[in-house]
Amino acid sequence: MSDSDSPARSDERISYRGPVKRLLVSPEIGALIGTIVVWAFFWGNGDTFGTAGSTANFLDVAAPLGIMAIAVSLLMIGGEFDLSAGVITGATGVTIALMAKYFTDGGAPLWLAIGAAFILCGCVGWWNGFLVNRTGLPSFIVTLGTFFVIKGANLVFAKRVNDKVNISDIDETEGFKFFKAVFAGENVFENWRFRDQSFIIGGLLCSLLLIAGLIEQSLVRRASRNNTSLLAALVGLVAVGAGVVILHQTDSVAGNTLAGVVGLLGLIVAITGWSGSRFESRQSLSGSLPTQARNLVLAGIVGSSVAAFAGQVFSRDERLEIRPWLPVWLVWVLAMAGALYPIFTLVQDLRNKEIARSGGSITWLVLRLPVISLVTLTLVISVLQLTTVQAVRAVVITFAGVAAAVCFYRARSIAGTISTMWFRNIGVLMGLAFVLVAFALRADSSAPRFRGGIFSVLLIAGALVIASTFVEARHVQRRRFDTKSDQLGQRLVVAGGIIGFVALGQRLLFSDGVFRMSIFWWLFFTIVGSFTLTKTKYGNWIFAVGGNKDAARAVGVPADKVKTALFMATSLMGCFVGTMILMRLNSVQAQQGDGQEFEYIIAAVVGGNLMTGGYGSVIGASLGALIMAISKNGIPAARWNQDGRFIFLGVVLLVAVLVNNYVRKKANEQR
Amino acid sequence: MNTSAPILELQDISKYFGNVTALEGISTKVFAGQVTCVLGDNGAGKSTFIKIISGLHKPSKGKYMFEGQEVFFESPREARSRGIATVYQDLAVAPLMSVWRNFFLGSEPVKHFGPIKRIDAKFARETTKTEMLKLGIDVRDIDQPVGTMSGGERQSVAIARAVYYGAKVLILDEPTSALGVRQTDLVLGFVRKAAERGLGVILITHNPQHALPVGDRFLLLNRGQSLGEFEKRELTLERLIELMSGRVRAS
Numbered sequence: 001m002s003d004s005d006s007p008a009r010s011d012e013r014i015s016y017r018g019p020v021k022r023l024l025v026s027p028e029i030g031a032l033i034g035t036i037v038v039w040a041f042f043w044g045n046g047d048t049f050g051t052a053g054s055t056a057n058f059l060d061v062a063a064p065l066g067i068m069a070i071a072v073s074l075l076m077i078g079g080e081f082d083l084s085a086g087v088i089t090g091a092t093g094v095t096i097a098l099m100a101k102y103f104t105d106g107g108a109p110l111w112l113a114i115g116a117a118f119i120l121c122g123c124v125g126w127w128n129g130f131l132v133n134r135t136g137l138p139s140f141i142v143t144l145g146t147f148f149v150i151k152g153a154n155l156v157f158a159k160r161v162n163d164k165v166n167i168s169d170i171d172e173t174e175g176f177k178f179f180k181a182v183f184a185g186e187n188v189f190e191n192w193r194f195r196d197q198s199f200i201i202g203g204l205l206c207s208l209l210l211i212a213g214l215i216e217q218s219l220v221r222r223a224s225r226n227n228t229s230l231l232a233a234l235v236g237l238v239a240v241g242a243g244v245v246i247l248h249q250t251d252s253v254a255g256n257t258l259a260g261v262v263g264l265l266g267l268i269v270a271i272t273g274w275s276g277s278r279f280e281s282r283q284s285l286s287g288s289l290p291t292q293a294r295n296l297v298l299a300g301i302v303g304s305s306v307a308a309f310a311g312q313v314f315s316r317d318e319r320l321e322i323r324p325w326l327p328v329w330l331v332w333v334l335a336m337a338g339a340l341y342p343i344f345t346l347v348q349d350l351r352n353k354e355i356a357r358s359g360g361s362i363t364w365l366v367l368r369l370p371v372i373s374l375v376t377l378t379l380v381i382s383v384l385q386l387t388t389v390q391a392v393r394a395v396v397i398t399f400a401g402v403a404a405a406v407c408f409y410r411a412r413s414i415a416g417t418i419s420t421m422w423f424r425n426i427g428v429l430m431g432l433a434f435v436l437v438a439f440a441l442r443a444d445s446s447a448p449r450f451r452g453g454i455f456s457v458l459l460i461a462g463a464l465v466i467a468s469t470f471v472e473a474r475h476v477q478r479r480r481f482d483t484k485s486d487q488l489g490q491r492l493v494v495a496g497g498i499i500g501f502v503a504l505g506q507r508l509l510f511s512d513g514v515f516r517m518s519i520f521w522w523l524f525f526t527i528v529g530s531f532t533l534t535k536t537k538y539g540n541w542i543f544a545v546g547g548n549k550d551a552a553r554a555v556g557v558p559a560d561k562v563k564t565a566l567f568m569a570t571s572l573m574g575c576f577v578g579t580m581i582l583m584r585l586n587s588v589q590a591q592q593g594d595g596q597e598f599e600y601i602i603a604a605v606v607g608g609n610l611m612t613g614g615y616g617s618v619i620g621a622s623l624g625a626l627i628m629a630i631s632k633n634g635i636p637a638a639r640w641n642q643d644g645r646f647i648f649l650g651v652v653l654l655v656a657v658l659v660n661n662y663v664r665k666k667a668n669e670q671r
Numbered sequence: 672m673n674t675s676a677p678i679l680e681l682q683d684i685s686k687y688f689g690n691v692t693a694l695e696g697i698s699t700k701v702f703a704g705q706v707t708c709v710l711g712d713n714g715a716g717k718s719t720f721i722k723i724i725s726g727l728h729k730p731s732k733g734k735y736m737f738e739g740q741e742v743f744f745e746s747p748r749e750a751r752s753r754g755i756a757t758v759y760q761d762l763a764v765a766p767l768m769s770v771w772r773n774f775f776l777g778s779e780p781v782k783h784f785g786p787i788k789r790i791d792a793k794f795a796r797e798t799t800k801t802e803m804l805k806l807g808i809d810v811r812d813i814d815q816p817v818g819t820m821s822g823g824e825r826q827s828v829a830i831a832r833a834v835y836y837g838a839k840v841l842i843l844d845e846p847t848s849a850l851g852v853r854q855t856d857l858v859l860g861f862v863r864k865a866a867e868r869g870l871g872v873i874l875i876t877h878n879p880q881h882a883l884p885v886g887d888r889f890l891l892l893n894r895g896q897s898l899g900e901f902e903k904r905e906l907t908l909e910r911l912i913e914l915m916s917g918r919v920r921a922s
Contacts, residue, residue: 531789535789535790535792536781536788536789536790537779537781537788537790539790540768540772540775540776540779540790541776541777543765543767543768543772544765544768544772544773544776544777547765547766547767547768548764548765548766551764551765551776552765552776552777554747554757554759555776555777555778555832556748556751556777556778557776557777610767614765614766614767614768615767
């Protein structure tokens with residue numbers, strides 16, 4: 001990076017970055033991974049989690065949080081905070097409710113009350129911005145002041161006018177029906193006949209488009225098409241289709257097995273055939289497998305075996321109980337071990353620096369990851385008695401499985417630079433490990449979740465691992481730009497994304513879940529916010545004002561106006577959410593929204609927004625809100641101790657920020 | 672070479688802050704296509720000088736001529752709109768934004784899409800790339816955050832931006848003071864390139880080694896007063912250092 005005074009050589013100095021690497025530099029990456037991990041974890045854990053009804057529930061929590069997180073993240077990118085963002089939702093509720101009930105004799109019509117609230121909130125936002133700009137005080141202090149003033153005002157007015165802090169029964173006001181429909185309308189659809197079919201077909205189409213798009217962006221085009229491979233790809237596709245149809249038609253074990261085998265093999269053939277027909281092959285390498293990779297493979301085998309058979313240790317009958325499932329003395333032993341283990345490894349590492357660098361001894365490798373995570377988890381869970389035996393089992397399986405996958409993956413990448421055969425073998429082994437875990441889990445459990453859903457997901461994942469191994473073993477990674485392929489690949493990914501979204505959306509909407517307008521608004525504001533931030537000049541100004549205010553001003557950006565506008569946007573968004581909640585609940589507590597501002601900030605930070613400003617993403621903030629809502633609803637669904645939610649949130653916040661920083665650093669180093 | 676009229680001229684400029692004399696009777700001429708170096712040790716009045724030219728301060732006495740007319744700038748913005756661009760050492764860029772976003776910051780090219788205006792990112796990327804190339808800087812990745820560039824390259828973004836927006840006079844405030852040897856060479860190269868493209872460049876520095884190779888004319892300041900103006904051929908490095916350290920008076 002440092003010196004580039006090389007003469008006019010052009011672009012070949014930057015190698016092309018594949019789609020995965022590009023995703024890694026984006027600020028949303030931590031939140032995206034987090035959302036998937038947290039959702040998958042609770043889906044595998046909570047029996048009621050993942051149904052349309054519970055999805056509607058957590059989206060209902062996520063929507064107001066997400067809408068606020070969008071505004072707060074924009075403000076944060078602009079370099080400021082708003083601690084009054086939470087209380088403003090309460091102020092909105094109180095204003096509207098009081099006006100609707102007590103303004104003049106009969107109460108004001110609702111449109112007037114809502115309009116007044118919006119004007120009031122706009123003024124609060126303007127005042128915040130004005131004070132910050134004029135005094136140069138940190139916005140933390142200024143908005144903290146605003147927060148207390150509004151909090152006090154809420155209580156005073158609610159009690160003075162209404163005699164108590166709870167103002168209810170707004171629905172008698174003129175115009176309530178209309179505003180309820182706009183802000184909190186419920187969309188309940190009857191079941192649609194082809195709901196599940198559309199979901200499956202859409203999902204399939206989405207996956208195929210995504211895979212094709214990713215391959216298109218990663219590999220080098222061949223000069224001419226290879227027709228044999230293309231034929232194989234078509235046969236594979238037909239097999240996938242046949243598998244899905246058979247699966248749909250039959251209920252017998254034999255039929256399902258047949259369908260599964262045909263479909264999965266078809267998937268592998270389709271993917272490898274397609275890439276073989278269209279993309280350049282590479283020379284195969286033949287070296288011997290280094291010790292480190294061999295050790296990693298062994299570690300992977302041990303890890304996946306643990307994941308497969310960990311369930312056997314736990315008694316079936318106690319699965320749903322919350323109890324200290326270890327004798328007290330063992331807890332103490334574990335606690336001591338947990339405290340001593342890091343010290344032990346540290347000393348070890350310091351003493352054998354060389355061994356550690358070259359990969360360490362085999363026992364060390366096999367035991368390290370699972371042991372550390374298991375000890376820590378057992379400690380937390382047994383000391384705090386947070387959760388059920390079933391959840392502990394799931395945690396053990398998840399961690400052992402993830403550790404195994406990581407070991408396999410690393411072994412595969414080491415082998416990839418040395419030997420094509422070993423690369424392929426390790427990849428296939430990794431895929432088979434997925435299959436093993438899938439069958440073991442299925443045999444071990446009675447819940448339909450494990451027997452059906454997780455089983456299929458693991459099988460498909462295994463097939464995809466094998467397919468990707470074949471593709472990567474055979475083809476050259478693209479290192480140059482290829483505008484045509486990039487564009488096509490991006491379009492395929494976008495098309496796949498849209499189809500998948502629609503398929504999932506209709507699956508959720510046409511169900512017994514109650515989805516509210518808030519979700520639509522959340523989506524709407526995410527799109528508008530993201531567009532504004534990344535595609536318009538105002539977004540450019542927001543980044544600049546947060547990144548280097550003086551520089552922005554020096555080139556003519558109206559920095560103060562941008563900041564004021566951001567403060568006003570935050571307050572107005574608070575007003576929007578306040579109205580939404582009021583219409584939803586039909587009543588308001590004067591203390592509503594107190595302390596919520598920190599949740600907004602957490603959501604924004606988890607979403608990859610930099611607290612010091614100048615960097616971040618609206619989509620990330622939305623995903624951050626989603627993570628928080630999922631854990632809020634997932635924890636009771638998994639029958640965990642509800643108070644443990646805060647521990648969970650704190651850990652999620654720290655981990656997300658660390659992951660964000662780490663990934664950003666790594667990604668930028670590789671530029 | 673100096674047959675044409677100067678693009679910017681100061682006549683007998685003085686600046687007082689209360690009873691402190693910051694500048695006393697400074698005169699100089701800046702020609703298009705030339706680099707005018709303003710040299711002086713710390714406290715010589717360089718920054719007051721630059722602030723007067725860039726419109727931040729008004730001179731207490733004397734005449735400020737731009738393109739043959741006397742001007743009275745009320746603000747830096749006014750000076751900028753007339754074509755006097757200042758690149759401050761640390762004010763140049765927002766480090767976490769990409770090169771092209773920084774380049775077009777404040778004057779983003781927009782494309783209309785119905786009532787919606789969006790940044791024309793393709794145009795911005797290409798223009799940034801070619802404009803930087805014209806100064807001899809080949810940016811590897813136009814999407815990389817400016818913060819990941821070296822100090823010299825960062826300066827270059829600001830310089831290229833000023834040139835692109837039609838600056839006639841470019842003021843550079845100590846562009847090399849925080850840079851290493853190679854980076855300094857790089858930036859001085861951009862300075863030369865900018866002058867060759869027809870700008871009048873004013874380079875403020877306290878380092879005679881940096882000034883001598885690129886400068887055409889030299890204004891020496893010491894304790895708020897001019898030690899004289901010199902053409903390049905009248906000077907050697909030794910003489911310049913002697914003059915700057917105030918050991919000899921100019922003859």
